[in-house]
Amino acid sequence: MRELTGQDPRAVAGFRLLARLGEGGMGRVYLAVDRRGERVAVKIIHSEYATDDEFRRRFRRETRLAARVAGPGLARVVAADPDAESPWLATEYVPGLALSEAVGAYGALPVPACRQLAGQLVTSLEAVHAAGLVHRDLKPSNVILAADGARLIDFGIARSADESAITHTGQTPGTPGYIAPEVLVGKTADARADVFALGAVLAFAAQGRHPYGSGPAAVVMARPLTVDPDLSGITDTELRGAVQHCLARDPVHRPQLEEIGRVMDTGHTATGFWIPATVLDGIGRRAERAAALTVTGPARALAPHPPTALPASRPPTVTVPSHRPRSPVTSPPRPAPRREPRLPRAAATFTRRSALGVAALAAGAWVIGRVTGDDDPGPRPRTLWHHPMKGSVAAPVVAKGVVYTGSSESGITALDARSGRRVWHVPLRAGAAWLTYAEGTLYFSDAAGPGSDDVPFHALDARTGRTRWTVSGPHPGHEGVVAHRDLVYLTHDDPVRALGSADGQVRWTYRHDPDYQSGISVTPYGNALYLCGKLGVDCLDAASGRRRWRTGIQMPKGAAVSGSALHIAGFGAVTVLDRKTGERRRSYEFEKDWPSDVVPSGRTLCVTDHHDVVGVDTETGRKPWRIDMRSFPDLSAAGGGLVAAGDGDRICLIETASGTVRWRLNHDEGVSAPVLTGSTVYVGTHDDGLLALDTARPAEPDN
Structure with a gap:
């Protein structure tokens, strides 16, 4: 990990770059953070x-293939734009050391490791x-050693096993010394x-x-064709035999992966560590440095570019769309104003984020425009009331005629929803960045960074503001808590835990997948919970x-319920399921981008698709309107044929039947996500209150 230089960009499509992680033949890899502070x-x-x-x-195709891969020990793709002026790909950051680094610094690994x-x-x-893929570039620098296990990264030259090679004539995919002999002579690389x-x-x-061995690349590359590998340093007979078997020149003589797995012990060592303590120390120092960079870097991040699901075959577009991201390399980011981090954002009724009351930090910086992205600010809404508060005001929670909100400086406040009159106020030394509510109980965590090991998690009586109970544990983050009826669910990792609203004690746990550690989206409805993982x-x-x-859907991101239908926003489509049985009813395809949120409004589904809000007619499947928000939006709907959309700087109210923007609110200092209930939109601001x-x-x- 090295510091950025004057030649390095400081941001790309909403990711703030912190340091260089490495460089290869095709590109340079950076440590970065998204708007939530996730690395x-x-x-x-x-x-x-x-x-x-x-x-x-090729890169467009490879990006699409890499996004298909999900499994234990793999760094998942979180975002990409192969059509940007400088194409880029973002994956989950693994705080660890590359195998090449670890061996170079600490020597060969012991046999058990x-x-x-x-x-x-x-x-x-x-x-x-x-x-259905072949990695094709497995090598020591593409294996990351983390404290909890190894991760396989970089699918830069991965390809589908049923497709022909995509390299240029005369090029051999891979790294010298790690390329199979059959590939060296021009045959197609398969799983073997x-x-x-x-x-x-x-x-x-x-x-x-x-x-x-080592030496000129051409010499090393040719050795597997004629020279036996040097395995004299492997002292364990069984391990040496397995390695020798893998390195057979004839692919027919190589073992199947399951054969290798059967003879290798994948359990933990007697000390509880899977790798030596010296390597663990190095991993810890790397993780500490990454954490320090995240904390000390600039506070404001741009809005992130969501993962892009690309069509299998589509001719390149001649006209550049208005929402196409500009290159971070040739177009430096706009200087960030001196102010606090962007405001927490909420979302819509019957979605996971409505249960939370707030989603991620926002940071969009462009003007909202209808379809064409025009800069006309349009009509402004009428303000019914205004409650002053200091600091960044979180997206509110509205329940039973009361609006609850928190801020970084003013604590938690309950207000009458009609008049704005204060019902109660609880000052907080640590602040509160998000709130969630269910059945008379308000939940929040102290404003510490996600990943903290010992953070108080509180339950308040929503009528009085008095504390009911407090428990401590890892910070759940502002997307990691869902409250419903008499339980509150912590969903930031696997297993999901259900705590009782009366005492905060664990009632049950559910493990979606033992190897999944990236958080699970949970949507409650009635007596059911819908988990997207x-x-x-x-x-x-x-x-x-x-x-x-359980219904298998590729990389689901969010869910919403409408009647008997469960709408799932996932990879390239919104899929409609029967919410009682999980049976598929239909799907609405989104060929270019990756739907990440969906809100039903009458016969229209409002879908966040990249930086846009798209209306889908549920009877015809047509998409009659698309509004360019110029940043990843949050949505809130509450019946009446309206949806409020916010991108961090602006809010617009959309008539869902036609896609007409009824009004817009611009706020230079930033706004939270909107919360639409009845005939009112509630929104937090920076230093201007609620x-x-x-x-x-x-x-x-008047004219």
Whole structure:
């Protein structure tokens, strides 16, 4: 990890870059944070490749393939834009050391660690192959050693197992010394080529040197065709035999991955650590440095670019769309004003984020425009009342005629929803960035950063503001808590935990997938919970946590209920399920981008698709309107054919039947996500307090 230089960009499509992680032939990789403060690894392609149409075609395709892969031991793709001026790809950041770094700094791994590494990489490759892909570039620098296990990264030259090679004539995909012999002579790389590379990686880990030696790249590349690998440094007979088997010149003689897994011990060592303490110390120092960079970096981040699901084959668009991100390399970001981090954002009725009362930090900075992205600010809403508050005011929660909100400086306040009169106020030394409510109880955590190990989690009596109970634990983050009826669900990691509203004690836990550690989206409705995670959508009994059904949907992101239908926003489509059985009814395709939120409004589904809000007619499947928000929006709807959308600087109220923007509110200092209830939109601001806005169409100005 190295500091940024004057030649490095400071942001790309909403990700704030913190440091260099590495550089390869195609691009440079950076440590970055998104608007929530979550760390990611962003790979920006070198400029010489960005002008190559053939490279763009391959990168677009490879990005789509990489987004298909999900499984244990894999760093998932979180965002990408292969059509940007400088194409880029963002993946989950793994706080660890590359195997090449660890061996270079601390020497070869002991036999027990090598055996466990083998088992972990087998599991990762099985997930890659199950997705119909071949990695094709397994090497020590693409294996990250973390405290909880190894991760396989970088699908830069991955390809579908049933497609022909996509490299230029005369090029060989891979790294010298790790390329299978059959690939060197021009044959197609299949899963057995990954097995060969696995053997070479294990030989390197066990010996501290490459099995085919060093020297000029052309010489090293040719050795697997004629020279036996040097395995003399592997002292364990069983491990050496497995590696030798993997490195067979004839792919027919190589073992299946499951055979390797059977002979490798994947359990923990007697000390409880899977790798030596010296390597763990190095991993800890790397993680501490990444955490320090995240905390000390600039406070404001731009709005993130969501993951992009690309069509299998589509000719390049000649006209650049208005929402196309500008290159972070050639277009430096706008200087951030000196103010606090952006405001927490909420979302819509019957979605997961409505249960939270607030979602992620916002930071969009462009003017909202209808379809064409025009800069006309349009009519402004009428303010019904205004309650002054200091600091950044969180998106409110509205329940039973009371509005609850918190701020970084003013604590938590309850206000009468009609008049704005204060009902009660609780000052907080640590502040509160988000709130959630259910059945007379208000929940929040102290304003500490996500990832903190010991943070108080509070339950207040919503009528009086008095504390009912407090428990401590890891910070759940502002998307990690969902309250429903007499339980509150902590969803920031697996397993999901249900706490009783009366005492904060754990009532039940549910494990969606033991290897999934990236948080689970939960939507409550009636006596059911709908969980969106890596394995698809699970329906649980909300009271007991027992699973009723599971439906496999590729990378689901959010859910919303409308009558008997469950709408799932996921990879490339919104899928409609029967909420009682999980059976598929239909789907609405989104070919270019990745729907991430969905809000029903009458016969219209309002969907966040990249930076846009899109209306979908549920009877015809048509998309009659699309509004360019110029930043990833949050939505809130409450019947009446209206949806409020916010992008961090602006709020617009949309008539869902026609896509007409009824009014817009611009706020230079930033606004929270809107909350629409009845005829009022509530929104928090920075240093201006809480606003209650009338949904009615503003009167026409006098001429």
